[in-house]
Amino acid sequence: MTDRNTIAAAYDAGVDEEYNRLVSTPLCEAEFMLVSELLSEYISEGSTVIDIGAGPGRYAEFLLSKNCNVGTIDLSALSLASFTKRINGNYGKSLLFSKTSCATELEWVQSESADAVLLMGPLYHLTSEEERTKAIANSYRILKKGGFVFSIFMSPYPKLNPLLEGADSILTNRELINTVQENCTTKVMFQGFEIEQYRCWPLYAREIMEKQDFITERIRNIEGVGSFYNKQNLSEFDNNNSKQALFRMLRNTCENPNLLGITHQYLYVGKKGDNIHL
Numbered sequence: 001m002t003d004r005n006t007i008a009a010a011y012d013a014g015v016d017e018e019y020n021r022l023v024s025t026p027l028c029e030a031e032f033m034l035v036s037e038l039l040s041e042y043i044s045e046g047s048t049v050i051d052i053g054a055g056p057g058r059y060a061e062f063l064l065s066k067n068c069n070v071g072t073i074d075l076s077a078l079s080l081a082s083f084t085k086r087i088n089g090n091y092g093k094s095l096l097f098s099k100t101s102c103a104t105e106l107e108w109v110q111s112e113s114a115d116a117v118l119l120m121g122p123l124y125h126l127t128s129e130e131e132r133t134k135a136i137a138n139s140y141r142i143l144k145k146g147g148f149v150f151s152i153f154m155s156p157y158p159k160l161n162p163l164l165e166g167a168d169s170i171l172t173n174r175e176l177i178n179t180v181q182e183n184c185t186t187k188v189m190f191q192g193f194e195i196e197q198y199r200c201w202p203l204y205a206r207e208i209m210e211k212q213d214f215i216t217e218r219i220r221n222i223e224g225v226g227s228f229y230n231k232q233n234l235s236e237f238d239n240n241n242s243k244q245a246l247f248r249m250l251r252n253t254c255e256n257p258n259l260l261g262i263t264h265q266y267l268y269v270g271k272k273g274d275n276i277h278l
């Protein structure tokens with residue numbers, strides 16, 4: 001069962017770090033680019049969007065600036081407070097609400113009220129399948145027919161490299177072989193708190209979303225082939241030309257089916273079809 005108090009406390013303590021994350025390295029800048037360009041492709045101006053796990057609201061603000069009506073939800077009250085303080089009433093009634101709540105407990109959000117739902121945070125912090133299923137079912141219920149969900153998943157891929165170091169033989173390295181096949185939960189220290197991250201391969205992501213009747217539209221690696229690079233390699237993308245070349249390479253490879261899951265994170269886009277959810 002997920003320790004929501006720890007997640008809320010960690011993100012409350014890390015509001016600035018999380019806000020600055022998407023401009024902190026070329027790969028993080030690429031993340032914002034690869035996600036926001038898909039948002040623009042699927043979400044038209046004037047749409048209603050519910051951002052669940054909005055954090056300090058970079059994507060919510062991006063959508064508000066495109067004349068969308070946006071509701072933000074997060075476990076971290078301070079992340080939402082920093083978002084509303086930053087936008088300072090600028091978007092008037094287009095900010096529908098900003099409310100502290102868990103992705104698994106959204107009975108208060110009206111059914112079939114949104115053209116799009118962002119679920120870009122909760123699914124890799126909810127550690128039980130039951131909780132992930134609830135969050136996905138809530139997103140499905142909130143969406144209008146024909147609406148789109150955008151979910152971020154974390155991949156087990158980054159666990160593989162350290163396991164290869166010092167391994168005598170991949171034939172006897174059971175942990176490596178298991179990691180290649182299985183989903184897992186890893187731990188990371190953030191702001192002095194130990195947080196769990198659920199990691200799954202795209203096949204599972206697709207399966208759990210489709211079980212809730214989503215129709216899979218796209219799966220896109222975020223860091224993708226950029227996750228082969230270490231800090232030293234990445235520091236070489238230090239001018240606009242080399243950064244643009246990196247962005248082009250990531251964009252050209254991010255939906256190659258042979259590479260899906262070879263990444264830290266990936267974005268799933270699903271559609272609520274016209275079928276009835278029994």
Ligand SMILES: C[S@@+](CC[C@H](N)C(=O)[O-])C[C@H]1O[C@@H](n2cnc3c(N)ncnc32)[C@H](O)[C@@H]1O
Pocket residue numbers: 007008011018052053054055056058059073074075076079101102103104120121122123125126
């Ligand atoms: C890494 S941040 C991502 C913020 C933003 N969506 C983005 O993609 O940049 C993850 C956010 O998800 C929130 N979160 C995690 N689990 C959640 C849950 N069960 N319900 C609501 N928010 C959750 C965290 O508090 C945090 O603000």
